[in-house]
Amino acid sequence: MRETTDDPSVVTSALETLAAAPRLLVALDFDGTLAPFADDPATVGALPGSWAAVLTLQRATDTEVVLVSGRPLDSLARVSHAPDEMALVGSHGVEWRVDGHDEAALTDDERERVARVGTALDEVGARFPGVVIEHKPAGHGVHTRRVSAEVAAEADAAASRAAHEADPDVLERGGKDILEFAVRHVTKGDAIDRLRDLRGAAAVFFAGDDVTDEDAFRVLRDGDVGVKVGEGDTAAGYRVADPAALTDVLKQLARLRATRA
Known part of the structure; x- marks a missing residue:
């Protein structure tokens, strides 16, 4: 740095x-x-x-x-x-x-991958009340601002497993109270x-x-x-x-x- x-x-x-x-x-x-x-x-x-x-x-x-x-x-x-x-x-x-x-040129394959990962993350979100799954055009965000640190850690781990099982090539990015998964590596x-x-x-x-x-x-x-x-x-x-x-x-x-x- x-x-x-x-x-x-x-x-x-x-x-x-x-x-x-x-x-x-x-x-x-x-x-x-x-x-x-x-x-x-x-x-x-x-x-x-x-x-x-x-x-x-x-x-x-x-x-x-x-x-x-x-x-x-x-x-x-x-x-x-x-x-x-x-x-x-x-x-x-x-x-x-x-x-x-406007430009958002996802391919058909990318859109299918987005949908697959989204379905997997929705299942995770249903298991953790207070965790919000945000669906984006090129991926999804797992928001944990409203839950405790312990629940957030457990939800993030579950989301990571589910997303990578649905799409081994998905890009995972951490942020402030959010874990994001994208199908395009930009x-x-x-x-x-x-x-x-x-x-x-x-x-x-x-x-x-x-x-x-x-x-x-x-x-x-x-x-x-x-x-x-x-x-x-x-x-x-x-x-x-x-x-x-x-x-x-x-x-x-x-x-x-x-x-x-």
């Missing part, structure tokens, strides 16, 4: 350099990053200050904001209220809404690389809070800025305590980007 700092003066210096990039990609996770967590994922919303900064960045010259989330694309669009012109990437890089076009890192090339970005800002965001932090290059939101080991160069602290970072970046020479 690279050395990570939470020194505000160091973060500000990095943002000042980043803001001078001729073309900037601002990629942001949603849950736990722009929005605090909630027991009901359908009720979350971005913090007003963060969202105002996001919209300011979206309007800045030679700057593009993309929300990059593990949520399904339709769920991300619904809870974020992102304007139509804002690019969205859902399901950890499987689903894309870029330039107004990550947020793959999404950042593709977005960088697609937009011709000279530099990238990425902020995220979860284990799955580490894939994105690891593909950042010299001159990019990665901000880890919250605790935990990280490949990001910078850290803030929580989504509220990220608001200040986004406001700084928006102001610097909007007023650059």
Whole structure:
């Protein structure tokens, strides 16, 4: 892991350099990053200050904001209220809404695999009250936020066994109170690389809070800025305590980007 700092003066210096990039990609996770967590994922919303900064960045010259989330694309669009012109990437890089076009190109075989794994996980969910199985276009999530740590561990183990029995090639990913299973082996890192090339970005800002965001932090290059939101080991160069602290970072970046020479 690279050395990570939470020194505000160091973060500000990095943002000042980043803001001078001729073309900037601002990629942001949603849950736990722009929005605090909630027991009901359908009720979350971005913090007003963060969202105002996001919209300011979206309007800045030679700057593009993309929300990059593990949520399904339709769920991300619904809870974020992102304007139509804002690019969205859902399901950890499987689903894309870029330039107004939706993309979720699963093959027939992949759809069959998704259905198989979903049936197996539904059977697990029925055995553990309080555990929620979320069905996504390219996989499924096992949510354990509402149960004890002991029950969560038992449910995750059962889900892992069931999913791999249903599909030995399924990709398993752990997160905060969620275990995910996907049929396509793509990550947020793959999404950042593709977005960088697609937009011709000279530099990238990425902020995220979860284990799955580490894939994105690891593909950042010299001159990019990665901000880890919250605790935990990280490949990001910078850290803030929580989504509220990220608001200040986004406001700084928006102001610097909007007023650059």
